[in-house]
Amino acid sequence: MTTEEFKRDILRLQARLQRTAESIIGDPDSAADAVQETVITLWEQRATIKSQGMEKLSLTIVKRRSIDLLRKQKPTIPIDTESLMLAEPPQDDLEERYRLARKLVDQLPQRQRNAILMKYEDGLSVEEIEKATGMSSTHVYATLSRAYKSLREAIKQYIKEEQG
Amino acid sequence: MNTENEMNEEVRQLLDSLEEHGKNVRRQQELSDLIDRLAEEEKTVAMPRKHRKLTPLWWAMGAAAACLLLWLLVKPNAKQQPEMEQEILVETTKAVDSVKTEVPEVILEAPVAEEELLAAETTNETEKSESGLLRSSLPRNDVQEKHKNETIQEQLLAENTTTEPLESPKPTDTANIGSNHTPIESETPSAVQKPQRRVIRSLNLVCYDCQKNPEFITKPVMEDRTIFGHPQDPHMKNGSLAFEIKRNKTLEQ
Numbered sequence A: 001m002t003t004e005e006f007k008r009d010i011l012r013l014q015a016r017l018q019r020t021a022e023s024i025i026g027d028p029d030s031a032a033d034a035v036q037e038t039v040i041t042l043w044e045q046r047a048t049i050k051s052q053g054m055e056k057l058s059l060t061i062v063k064r065r066s067i068d069l070l071r072k073q074k075p076t077i078p079i080d081t082e083s084l085m086l087a088e089p090p091q092d093d094l095e096e097r098y099r100l101a102r103k104l105v106d107q108l109p110q111r112q113r114n115a116i117l118m119k120y121e122d123g124l125s126v127e128e129i130e131k132a133t134g135m136s137s138t139h140v141y142a143t144l145s146r147a148y149k150s151l152r153e154a155i156k157q158y159i160k161e162e163q164g
Numbered sequence B: 001m002n003t004e005n006e007m008n009e010e011v012r013q014l015l016d017s018l019e020e021h022g023k024n025v026r027r028q029q030e031l032s033d034l035i036d037r038l039a040e041e042e043k044t045v046a047m048p049r050k051h052r053k054l055t056p057l058w059w060a061m062g063a064a065a066a067c068l069l070l071w072l073l074v075k076p077n078a079k080q081q082p083e084m085e086q087e088i089l090v091e092t093t094k095a096v097d098s099v100k101t102e103v104p105e106v107i108l109e110a111p112v113a114e115e116e117l118l119a120a121e122t123t124n125e126t127e128k129s130e131s132g133l134l135r136s137s138l139p140r141n142d143v144q145e146k147h148k149n150e151t152i153q154e155q156l157l158a159e160n161t162t163t164e165p166l167e168s169p170k171p172t173d174t175a176n177i178g179s180n181h182t183p184i185e186s187e188t189p190s191a192v193q194k195p196q197r198r199v200i201r202s203l204n205l206v207c208y209d210c211q212k213n214p215e216f217i218t219k220p221v222m223e224d225r226t227i228f229g230h231p232q233d234p235h236m237k238n239g240s241l242a243f244e245i246k247r248n249k250t251l252e253q
Helices: A003-025 A028-044 A054-073 A081-086 A094-105 A110-121 A126-133 A137-163 B002-078 B080-121 B124-137 B140-163 B173-180 B189-212 B234-238 B240-252
Strands: none
Touching (some): A028 B002, A110 A137, A126 A137
16 A cells, blocks of 8 residues: 555545544544544554555544543543444534535635635634734624624525525 | 524534534644655655665766776777887897897806816716716706706816816815806895805705715715714815816826
């Protein structure tokens, strides 16, 4: 397995691994750490891994890593390892919701759309948005408020279209 | 108000999905960087070994190419060298030839001088046969050395027979050689003494050969003993030369 193939498979599985780890640990950041450790373990074993077995192996490893992390975080609490290992990772419609959100956001005026995407998708703070756009903080807040209103209207419109 | 809250909830979920997607994108980026870093680390561990193996090879190839180029550049000039070598060869062959031509003269002269001397003093036939026997029995180098010795011996003999009485102390070998070799003051003592030693040694050799061949010359009688051992034969003072002269003398008588 080449580096590019490995990267492609890992990025495809990343969201699922993150959800699985989060479902066990409960903390997104710790779950991200577990995923990273899983990736390192998989990298070391990539010579023996086939692309077909990558998903199962990665899920098993991320579960074990998550349980280990959970044990370290909560050493006094008994952990049902078997049930956690057997539990299916939660099904998530994140991709669908994202596509809908992106569709509605793309209908917003450019300034509101940029402000929303910068704040939520890129994870920038208001100060960073100020620096990036050159707007004042009050202007950023006002723009974001107007974007929320527009999104509400867009959702109403979407629901009407769905129902109608 | 309820619908407003629902709308707000919808907007919040929508924005959460955006946020979550953004976080996932960033995590994916982190993972991608992590994989790249792992790949680079693996390269940095593995690649230097390859370089270490390859670098000397390239250096060696470069050095070999440089040497080849140098050789190609120098080669046209090297054509002059064989001429020089040829000259040296000619000189050396000349020198060798001169040496070669000198040697046979010595070899040829020896029997002639010997013959003349023996014709004058002794019977030729017995002498020739004996010397022929001796020559055939010795190896080639010994024969040459023998001839040299004989020539020196003959020269000394000639001097002795003409000027000196038999038993008288010798003008000595060194003196005889001194007539041939005039030492220069600047020469070292060892350089001066070297030919003398050679002659003395050669005389001893001849004497040894004479002793080995009882037919050629009779051994001195060593019956009388002193407390110091065997008395030194008076003829031995002059080595084989004395024997030769004594023998010649007896034959003459």
